[in-house]
Amino acid sequence: MDRGDSRTRFANVVIPHLDDAYGLARWVTGNRADAEDVVQEACLRAFRGIGGFTGGNGRAWVLTIVRNAAYDWLRKNRSPTVVHVDDLEAVERMHLTDDATPAGDNPEAALIARADEAKLEAAIASLPAVFRETLVLRDVQGLDYREIATITGVPMGTVMSRLARARGRVIAMLGADK
Amino acid sequence: MTMTENDRLLLNAYVDGELDSAHLLEFERRLADDSALADERARIEALRGAMRERLPRETASPALRRRVAALARPRPFATNWRAGWAAMAASVAVAFAAGSLATFVAIGPGNREPVSELLVASHMRAMMASQTVDVASSDRHTVKPWFNGKLPQSPRVVDLAAQGFPLVGGRIDVIGRTPAPTLVYRIRQHVISLTALPASLRASGAIRPIDGYNVVEWTDGPLAYWAVSDLAAPELGNFAKAFRAGAAEP
Numbered sequence: 499m500d501r502g503d504s505r506t507r508f509a510n511v512v513i514p515h516l517d518d519a520y521g522l523a524r525w526v527t528g529n530r531a532d533a534e535d536v537v538q539e540a541c542l543r544a545f546r547g548i549g550g551f552t553g554g555n556g557r558a559w560v561l562t563i564v565r566n567a568a569y570d571w572l573r574k575n576r577s578p579t580v581v582h583v584d585d586l587e588a589v590e591r592m593h594l595t596d597d598a599t600p601a602g603d604n605p606e607a608a609l610i611a612r613a614d615e616a617k618l619e620a621a622i623a624s625l626p627a628v629f630r631e632t633l634v635l636r637d638v639q640g641l642d643y644r645e646i647a648t649i650t651g652v653p654m655g656t657v658m659s660r661l662a663r664a665r666g667r668v669i670a671m672l673g674a675d676k
Numbered sequence: 677m678t679m680t681e682n683d684r685l686l687l688n689a690y691v692d693g694e695l696d697s698a699h700l701l702e703f704e705r706r707l708a709d710d711s712a713l714a715d716e717r718a719r720i721e722a723l724r725g726a727m728r729e730r731l732p733r734e735t736a737s738p739a740l741r742r743r744v745a746a747l748a749r750p751r752p753f754a755t756n757w758r759a760g761w762a763a764m765a766a767s768v769a770v771a772f773a774a775g776s777l778a779t780f781v782a783i784g785p786g787n788r789e790p791v792s793e794l795l796v797a798s799h800m801r802a803m804m805a806s807q808t809v810d811v812a813s814s815d816r817h818t819v820k821p822w823f824n825g826k827l828p829q830s831p832r833v834v835d836l837a838a839q840g841f842p843l844v845g846g847r848i849d850v851i852g853r854t855p856a857p858t859l860v861y862r863i864r865q866h867v868i869s870l871t872a873l874p875a876s877l878r879a880s881g882a883i884r885p886i887d888g889y890n891v892v893e894w895t896d897g898p899l900a901y902w903a904v905s906d907l908a909a910p911e912l913g914n915f916a917k918a919f920r921a922g923a924a925e926p
Binding site for chain 1 (some may be wrong): 807
C-alpha cells in the first residue's frame with residue numbers, strides 16, 4: 499500500500515474514533531495530558547499498521563492499539579505497583595464476594611444513583627487498571643462483551659468476571675459513602 | 677439467600693443484555709423470586725445510570741485532532757499544518773467561489789443527492805479497495821478501448837505524463853444509477869479520479885470540498901468532467917487545465 503492510500507484509510511478508519519480513543523486513554527492514564535501523548539503515539543502506530551487492518555470493526559481495532567499504547571506508557575512512566583497487567587492472577591483470584599454489599603437495603607441503590615461526578619470518578623479511578631478499563635469500555639464507551647474481549651485480549655468469561663468485580667467494588671465504595 | 681460468584685456474572689450479563697435466550701428465561705424467573713438478586717440488580721442499574729448521566733463524554737481536543745489529522749495529510753501540511761490548512765482553505769475559497777455549479781441529480785424517486793457527494797464517495801471507496809482501477813495502464817490506447825466495450829460513450833483519455841500527471845488506468849463508477857467512466861491519474865502520492873457524466877446532470881450552486889476532498893467540474897460538449905482528489909485545490913485546478921488543453925488537441 500502506498501502512502502496516499504494509507505492516508506485515506508487512516509482518515510477513514512482511525513479519525514472517526516478519536517474521541518473514543520482519547521476517552522479510553524484518559525481513563526487508563528488518569529489524566530488528560532498523558533492521554534493526549536498516548537493517543538498521538540497510538541495514532542502513529544495505527545498509521546504505520548493501517549495496511550494490516552483487514553476491515554471489520556474499526557473502533558475495536560483502534561481501541562486495541564490505544565490500549566496497548568496506554569499500557570506501554572504506564573509501564574514506562576509509572577511504578578510497577580500501579581500496573582498489574584502482567585501479573586493479574588492475584589487480582590483475578592480475589593474472592594468476588596468480598597466486594598459484595600449487604601443485601602436487602604435498597605436505599606443503597608438510591609445513594610449510588612445520586613453519586614456525583616467527583617465521587618464516581620474517584621471510585622472508578624481507584625480500581626486496578628484492568629477492572630477500570632473493562633468497566634469504562636462497557637459503561638462509558640458502550641462496547642459489548644465480545645468487543646471488550648477483543649480489545650483487552652482475554653476470553654469473554656474473563657471480561658464478565660472483571661466487569662462484575664469492577665461494578666461490585668464501585669458499588670461498595672459509593673454505597674458505603676455517607 | 678447468598679449470591680454465588682456465578683450468580684453475579686449472570687446478573688451483570690443480564691443487565692448488559694448479554695444473556696442468551698436459554699439463560700434469560702430461567703434467570704428472569706430467579707430474579708422475581710430472589711430479593712438479594714433483585715437488590716443487587718437495582719444497584720448495578722443505579723451505577724450504570726449514574727455513569728451514563730454524570731460522567732462527561734470525553735472528546736479529543738482540537739489541538740490533538742489537528743496533530744492526528746496531520747498524519748493523514750501529505751508532507752507539506754504535516755510539517756506546517758496550520759499554515760498549510762489556512763492557505764488551502766483560502767485557495768479553495770478563491771478557486772471555487774468563482775463559478776462552479778453545484779449539481780444535484782435525481783438518483784431515484786424522491787432521493788436527491790449532490791453529484792459531488794456521490795463522486796467523493798466513489799473516490800473514497802476506490803481508495804480503500806486494493807486497486808483504484810479496473811484496467812491498469814498508463815497507455816491511453818489501452819484504457820480508451822476498454823471503456824468502448826462497456827459503455828455507450830467513452831471519455832477522452834489524455835496523456836498527461838509530461839505535465840506530471842501519469843495515467844494509472846480506468847474504472848467504471850455508478851453515480852446514482854448512471855454507469856460512468858472514471859480515469860485515474862496520479863501526482864506524487866495523490867490520486868485523482870476523473871469521472872465523465874452527461875452534461876445534463878448539472879444544477880446551480882457552488883461546489884465545496886467534501887471531507888477534505890476537492891472537486892472540480894467542467895463541461896466538454898455532451899459530457900461533464902468531474903475531478904476528485906485530496907490534492908490541494910490549486911493543483912487540482914492545474915490538472916483540470918492540463919486535461920482540457922490536452923483534450924482540445926486533435
